[in-house]
Amino acid sequence: MYGGDRAHLFITSNGGAPVTLVMGIESSCDETGVGLVRDGKLLGECLSSSMSEHVRFGGVVPEVAARAHLEAMVPTVRQAVERAGVSMSEIDAIAVTAGPGLATALQVGLASAKAYSLSLGIPLLGVHHLAGHVAADTLVHGDLPDRSVSLVVSGGHTSLLLLGDLARDPIVHLGDTADDAAGEAFDKVARILGLGYPGGPAIQRAAEDGDPDAIRFPRPTTTRWGFSFSGLKTAVARWVDRCEGPLPVADLAASFQEAVVDVLTAKAVDACVSHEVDTLVIAGGVAANSRLREVAERRCADAGVTVRVPPPYLCTDNGAMIAAVGSMLTSVDAPWSPLELSTDPSAPLTRALLSRTRD
Template sequence: MNEQGTKDQTVSGHPSPGGERPVYILAVETSCDETSVSIVRDGQEILANVVSSQIETHQRFGGVVPEVASRKHVESITWILAEALEKAGLRPDQLSAVAVTQGPGLVGSLLVGMVAAKAFACAMELPLIGVHHIAGHIYANQLVHQLKYPLMALVVSGGHTELVFVESEGRFRIIGQTRDDAAGEAYDKVARALKLPYPGGPHIDRLAHEATEAVTLPRAWLEPDSYDFSFSGLKSAVLAVLNQAGMKGIALEPSAVARGFQDSVIDVLVEKSLRAVEAFGAKQLLLAGGVAANKGLRARLEARCAEAGVPLLAPPLSLCTDNAAMIAAAAFLKYRRGQFAPFDMKAEPLLKLEAWSV
């Protein structure tokens, strides 16, 4: 048994962990509204990373509709699997294992990926690896950087805002997290108030950079020693500013509101991250998650990390949003230790990161 209580499996005819043969992991990611299949060699070299986005489908609703997302995954997963194999130039019998996002995420979306991965692994007699979605975001950095432990990871996405201390490879400890809205969720809600298209993050970021002034908004620092985050009050403050301006007949410049909002979010994310790096003696700060693509956040983190002498690692924009390459990278940690999942593994929409540690 491994630490998660699942049986370690070995499959004859395939390379064992630590062997000299290349390890090819096919990974499936369907936690929200991207359908993705990737093939990664030895946990670092991306041979294929096919991503099908549903943004255009969900734009008309102003956000992700879970039932629609699940149906789109069903429509896409088979051809995306075939395309990933074709792009990688591999036959199914050359693969070493199949990985899939186990959680967290939308349960219907997770189930589609889980069933597809299980069916493929069973048909090809390959071991199965369940992966935590946030572990994937963190280890997306391993695809382009050399990680040095201990490290601190700032995970910022539509559903998550967390500071994760990674003491050693695959050992996670959440030291701070959002108490209400995730940063990406707050971006989308503010964008909706400004009548901007979904997803709102890129539009807020663009407007903030175009602004010549900023509306003054509060910073939610919480308790002096807290690494937690809170963005619900900031969102409410933005709505209050817009409502008051409307009642007074004042036309607020959307770019000024966007910049005020973004400055408030970034100030808190950056300062708490740097404080955590110092307190925990981290050798690197990793940026991860969909909001890691935000230019304002990247620029401020780069400046502050340079001042503090802390190396900042961030994946390219293509690996910030949900993709299966990051799932394969995290799965490689389990593969090397022979920590494979049973075929009755369940999708867990509330899967805890610490529980997934290798």
């Protein structure tokens, strides 16, 4: 049970609409993110990344990430609050990523959120990580339309979603990846090409000097709006194995990147047209890829679809996106999460609010 009367306190704007100051905490992978949002407006945020500690392993080590979250959480919260120009006593609710993600990393974030909730006597909201990626766009471009399609592309997820009201309505999956997510494929191909980790930025940098039409890699698919990138990764590996002489890394990177971008954008635009939706929201870490943004803008313009993509710093994991979901949920008077809320590392995306408790 929450202490004090602040669990039901709302700040009222000049227009009389309820406004709540929400602090969001994100710790699903290797970044400790904290953001503060009031009435859909980002006041301040801070991000602490442990990526440099994972580079030598070629990927994220869960226990290393969890330890880094423990060390970074309190300083990151303090810095975000300071940047927002508010005090801890002004915060009215805590939103936290409850899933999906690395189990131990999620537990650090949720335990921290519960501690702040109890100590401040304010409500807790457990939210879905991927809903946060979509909500990040609203911090820059405003409210989502009544209906939209979202392409969520990250290291662990690639999905096409049909959205209504993100805070109220169920989320419909039009298609998902059958195997490797797009970001995972970037990491694996970067390793094959000797470009290091993380793969997304490394592939993009190498591709800048390459010819995207040099090698025609396959455009694998499953269902009409489903994805599959494992075969594409294998095609790159086989090409490299057969190569005699110097490896054309730049052309390989550009051609691989082009294959991924081609599939993602073609399916996303087709989904919009088929469902008579005029807005596409691209979100997730891979949305920071400049070639993806460029091709999406061109194809959407040709189809009469408006494309919305957050700036790169809001595409990767961050606390602002979690606070944005919390702000949306409080604006529609969503139920608070119980303090018995538990993490769900493999949580399916059906709604923005997660409410799983221990059995």
